[in-house]
Amino acid sequence: MTAADLVAGVIVIGMTLYAWSGIADFGAGFWDLIAGGKAHGLRARALIDEVITPVWEANHVWLIYILVVTWTAFGGAFGSIMTALFVPLALAAVGIVFRGANFALRKDAARSGARQWSGWLFGIGAIMTPFFLGTSVGAILSGRVPPNGVGNPVNAWVNAVSITVGLLTVALGAFVSAAYLVVECARRGVPELREYFRIRALIAGIAALLCGVAVAIALRVQERSMFNRLTSRSIPLIVLGVLALGAAFVMSGRGVARGLRVVAAVGVAALVWAWAIAQYPYLLPFRLTIADGAGSSTSMKWLLGWFIVALVTVIPMLIVLYTLDQRGHLGEDPMTSVRDVGADASAGRRT
Amino acid sequence: MTTTWVALASGPVQLTPARSQMGFTLAFHILLVPLGVALPTLMLIANYKGLRHGDAAALSLARRWSHAAGLTFAVGAVTGTVLSFEFGLLWPGFTKTFGDVFGLPFAIEGIAFFLEALLVAIYIYGWRRMKPWTHFWFGFPIPFVAIIGALSIISVNSWMNAPAGFTLDLNGKPTKVNPFNVIFNKALPWELSHFLIAAYMAATFTVASVYVVGWLRGRRDRYHKLGILIPFTIGAILAPIQVTVGDQIARWVYQNQPAKFAAMEVVTKSGTHQPEYLFGRYDPATNTVSGGIKIPGLDSWLAGGSTNTNVTGLASIPPQNRASNVTLTHFAFDIMVLIGTLLVLLALYYAVAYWRRRDVPHGRIFLWVAAAAGVVSYIAIEAGWITTEVGRQPWIVWNIARTSGAVTTAHSVTVTMIVIYVLYAFLGVATIAVLRAMATRWRLKPVIDDDTAPYGPRPDAVGAVESEVDADDGSGAETGAGARSGRRTP
Numbered sequence: 001m002t003a004a005d006l007v008a009g010v011i012v013i014g015m016t017l018y019a020w021s022g023i024a025d026f027g028a029g030f031w032d033l034i035a036g037g038k039a040h041g042l043r044a045r046a047l048i049d050e051v052i053t054p055v056w057e058a059n060h061v062w063l064i065y066i067l068v069v070t071w072t073a074f075g076g077a078f079g080s081i082m083t084a085l086f087v088p089l090a091l092a093a094v095g096i097v098f099r100g101a102n103f104a105l106r107k108d109a110a111r112s113g114a115r116q117w118s119g120w121l122f123g124i125g126a127i128m129t130p131f132f133l134g135t136s137v138g139a140i141l142s143g144r145v146p147p148n149g150v151g152n153p154v155n156a157w158v159n160a161v162s163i164t165v166g167l168l169t170v171a172l173g174a175f176v177s178a179a180y181l182v183v184e185c186a187r188r189g190v191p192e193l194r195e196y197f198r199i200r201a202l203i204a205g206i207a208a209l210l211c212g213v214a215v216a217i218a219l220r221v222q223e224r225s226m227f228n229r230l231t232s233r234s235i236p237l238i239v240l241g242v243l244a245l246g247a248a249f250v251m252s253g254r255g256v257a258r259g260l261r262v263v264a265a266v267g268v269a270a271l272v273w274a275w276a277i278a279q280y281p282y283l284l285p286f287r288l289t290i291a292d293g294a295g296s297s298t299s300m301k302w303l304l305g306w307f308i309v310a311l312v313t314v315i316p317m318l319i320v321l322y323t324l325d326q327r328g329h330l331g332e333d334p335m336t337s338v339r340d341v342g343a344d345a346s347a348g349r350r351t
Numbered sequence: 352m353t354t355t356w357v358a359l360a361s362g363p364v365q366l367t368p369a370r371s372q373m374g375f376t377l378a379f380h381i382l383l384v385p386l387g388v389a390l391p392t393l394m395l396i397a398n399y400k401g402l403r404h405g406d407a408a409a410l411s412l413a414r415r416w417s418h419a420a421g422l423t424f425a426v427g428a429v430t431g432t433v434l435s436f437e438f439g440l441l442w443p444g445f446t447k448t449f450g451d452v453f454g455l456p457f458a459i460e461g462i463a464f465f466l467e468a469l470l471v472a473i474y475i476y477g478w479r480r481m482k483p484w485t486h487f488w489f490g491f492p493i494p495f496v497a498i499i500g501a502l503s504i505i506s507v508n509s510w511m512n513a514p515a516g517f518t519l520d521l522n523g524k525p526t527k528v529n530p531f532n533v534i535f536n537k538a539l540p541w542e543l544s545h546f547l548i549a550a551y552m553a554a555t556f557t558v559a560s561v562y563v564v565g566w567l568r569g570r571r572d573r574y575h576k577l578g579i580l581i582p583f584t585i586g587a588i589l590a591p592i593q594v595t596v597g598d599q600i601a602r603w604v605y606q607n608q609p610a611k612f613a614a615m616e617v618v619t620k621s622g623t624h625q626p627e628y629l630f631g632r633y634d635p636a637t638n639t640v641s642g643g644i645k646i647p648g649l650d651s652w653l654a655g656g657s658t659n660t661n662v663t664g665l666a667s668i669p670p671q672n673r674a675s676n677v678t679l680t681h682f683a684f685d686i687m688v689l690i691g692t693l694l695v696l697l698a699l700y701y702a703v704a705y706w707r708r709r710d711v712p713h714g715r716i717f718l719w720v721a722a723a724a725g726v727v728s729y730i731a732i733e734a735g736w737i738t739t740e741v742g743r744q745p746w747i748v749w750n751i752a753r754t755s756g757a758v759t760t761a762h763s764v765t766v767t768m769i770v771i772y773v774l775y776a777f778l779g780v781a782t783i784a785v786l787r788a789m790a791t792r793w794r795l796k797p798v799i800d801d802d803t804a805p806y807g808p809r810p811d812a813v814g815a816v817e818s819e820v821d822a823d824d825g826s827g828a829e830t831g832a833g834a835r836s837g838r839r840t841p
């Protein structure tokens with residue numbers, strides 16, 4: 001294990017955390033989008049809002065962390081990825097603006113029309129961002145990002161592997177968030193919504209399964225060598241991921257809340273790591289390795305050092321925040337927040 | 352002007368839209384930054400005052416300022432993320448070659464913002480139920496964490512102006528990276544102090560101006576008085592310091608970036624006894640200045656303390672190394688200095704008036720000017736950044752790497768530029784609309800009275816949530832909201 005390998009590991013840890021939290025937020029945005037008309041979708045939306053508003057910013061910082069660490073550690077590969085995948089990554093960023101604008105502004109928007117609008121933005125962002133981030137992962141994994149030069153700006157991401165991975169990301173996000181929401185309903189004692197999200201978790205789970213099969217077929221046909229790596233050295237993780245997600249599927253189908261979140265998270269993490277391990281030691285398969293793409297060794301040690309600082313500062317603070325929240329010390333300040341505007345107002349109440 | 356743009360157009364086609372997009376998104380992000388950096392300090396001062404003296408008006412201010420800070424922090428997170436993407440999307444050549452150098456400070460930034468986000472969340476949502484001083488102490492680190500965040504980002508920019516902490520190998524790749532020298536480069540102390548002061552000035556004058564407007568409309572209560580006095584006093588103390596620091600930076604630029612200094616001050620030919628031009632347009636074709644006010648010898652004097660100081664002129668700089676837009680750099684610099692000077696005068700007036708009456712100064716003219724001070728400081732910030740960034744051209748890393756060599760080769764930059772302009776226009780309008788809606792809502796009830804006093808009893812949170820969601824049966828939702836947001840009595 002070189003320092004560069006460890007930094008690559010840190011990036012995958014960041015991706016795992018982002019997949020658990022960020023992509024799941026986007027999944028919730030998807031449910032928000034299709035929750036139905038104003039009155040009809042009110043309760044589902046209120047729950048989604050209430051669950052996500054306090055945490056979306058923290059969930060989102062992982063993405064920034066991934067970007068910063070990648071360009072510092074592997075500046076060359078970062079530049080190549082951003083050039084070859086300019087279109088999908090720019091679209092992912094646009095989706096992030098949509099979602100962030102929604103969270104920043106919806107809570108305090110004075111008119112309900114404006115809140116309706118911003119819910120739409122959230123929903124569109126919720127499809128765009130995971131889709132295009134997934135597409136980009138698909139492009140990297142199928143070796144379509146050349147270490148030098150531009151590559152083909154369209155073929156790089158408009159191909160079966162990229163598109164199916166994009167769809168898989170959307171579907172997985174929708175599934176995981178529906179599962180998380182089932183748990184939230186149990187915790188908050190709202191049985192009708194629990195049923196509502198239970199059904200959605202089942203539909204999304206089936207969709208995710210179909211997408212996963214599609215990814216496998218596309219890889220098998222188009223990217224034989226990557227397919228072989230995924231089905232040989234990564235196979236334990238693939239199996240673990242499929243089993244865990246399958247268990248999560250069954251559990252949400254039965255409405256079992258206990259342990260559901262953990263099982264779903266294990267499934268997602270296993271898939272992320274299966275990809276990372278299949279790709280190792282390549283940054284850009286099969287042309288640029290971690291060792292060749294790494295920046296100066298001082299910078300690697302520096303990044304690792306600050307990762308440790310992050311662990312010892314951020315994690316305790318996260319625990320404090322979580323504990324204060326669980327003990328009910330936190331809540332929306334009624335005198336500064338909107339109080340007469342319908343269900344959405346309750347959104348940010350609990351942190 | 353025409354020739355500069357021709358010169359620009361002769362670079363890669365992506366260069367102009369990429370620079371325009373980068374500049375625009377940075378200029379937008381920087382609007383939110385002063386509030387993120389300085390508003391927490393204001394709210395903590397008001398919080399402290401409120402707790403110490405049992406001052407309900409001060410506590411109301413603190414609660415509202417923290418709420419506004421939450422909003423601007425969130426919008427800052429969105430626009431900051433776009434910036435992070437842009438480093439790769441627009442300037443892959445920059446990250447490819449220098450990523451492992453200028454990325455070093457950014458590794459700290461991530462942690463600082465994470466901590467800030469967590470502490471801000473605790474503070475904003477802790478008003479109702481935490482113990483008063485516990486709540487205060489959770490807020491206490493926020494300004495310091497914000498300063499660390501600003502340090503790491505400003506460090507990147509000052510490194511671009513004063514590259515250090517590495518050596519270039521034969522392939523032009525940096526080696527022998529030294530993180531300490533990268534972060535604490537020579538330009539950092541100046542840029543950081545000047546920027547932090549600027550951020551505090553912009554935030555304090557902006558907050559004060561909100562209450563000055565109320566004051567002008569006749570709302571002359573203690574709440575408005577504090578809303579003016581706390582922030583305005585801080586801004587007034589900082590204004591003269593800022594001019595001194597700015598003067599030092601200008602001299603630093605004169606010594607270290609002569610090409611930038613020549614552009615800032617439109618120095619045409621090298622020599623002593625350089626005149627100072629207040630405004631005036633530069634014509635690159637003839638290397639002359641037209642219009643503006645000319646003060647003989649002043650520029651040399653400002654640069655080196657004597658009219659005999661020799662200053663490099665644009666004629667001595669190879670055309671390909673001159674700032675791409677001299678007139679813009681010069682105008683931006685002059686606008687900043689003009690505003691800095693005016694704000695000092697305003698601060699002096701305030702100091703004298705306050706010293707005599709211990710109250711918000713009476714003069715209507717003062718009040719009108721004070722109402723504009725927030726916007727005007729923001730203009731100075733934008734102008735200062737235009738001076739720094741446009742004046743740095745054509746270099747992305749001063750004297751080492753050219754912007755034209757860093758720009759992306761992807762084809763769609765013009766499209767993203769347009770999309771971003773449209774999105775940000777929407778985001779800007781929406782943010783202002785929401786802030787205004789907040790202000791209107793609060794105006795109905797300037798001081799938060801006893802029955803909603805902060806730090807009230809703590810209801811059982813889980814029970815509260817359950818009953819809230821239960822109460823939330825579609826039709827009843829509109830009326831249920833007030834109760835659900837934590838208060839049971841109307």
Ligand code: HDD
Nearest residue numbers: 542546549594597598600601688691728731732735736739
């Ligand atoms: C409230 C805002 C504000 C005010 C009143 C001033 N400045 Fe400023 N100035 C900034 C806000 C600012 C800034 C936006 O914060 C900059 C941009 C980069 C930086 O570090 O600070 C800046 C940059 C900047 C630079 C460019 C540094 C570089 O290119 O590296 C110079 C030479 C000055 N300033 C000089 C002055 C002088 C002589 C002032 C007063 C007479 C002055 N500034 C007032």
Ligand code: HEM
Nearest residue numbers: 370373374377378381504505507508736740741744747754
């Ligand atoms: C502190 C960190 C900052 C970094 C790392 C940074 C970096 C950059 C980069 C990479 C570019 C594109 C290349 C170039 O044209 O030089 C750029 C351009 C620009 N930046 Fe900065 N910038 C920073 C701060 C700011 C801020 C806060 C502002 C404005 C408020 C700003 C205003 C601009 C402008 C106007 C341009 C376009 C330059 C031109 O068109 O000539 N920058 N900056």
Ligand code: HEM
Nearest residue numbers: 064383384387388423424427428431432434435464501504
């Ligand atoms: C002068 C330059 C800058 C300063 C002082 C600054 C400061 C800040 C501050 C205080 C925030 C927190 C949000 C807020 O309070 O509004 C923020 C957010 C952010 N900024 Fe900037 N910024 C600057 C320029 C940049 C640049 C050039 C980048 C590009 C990489 C950047 C990236 C970010 C990111 C990623 C966030 C979001 C962090 C979060 O989610 O909490 N900033 N910035």
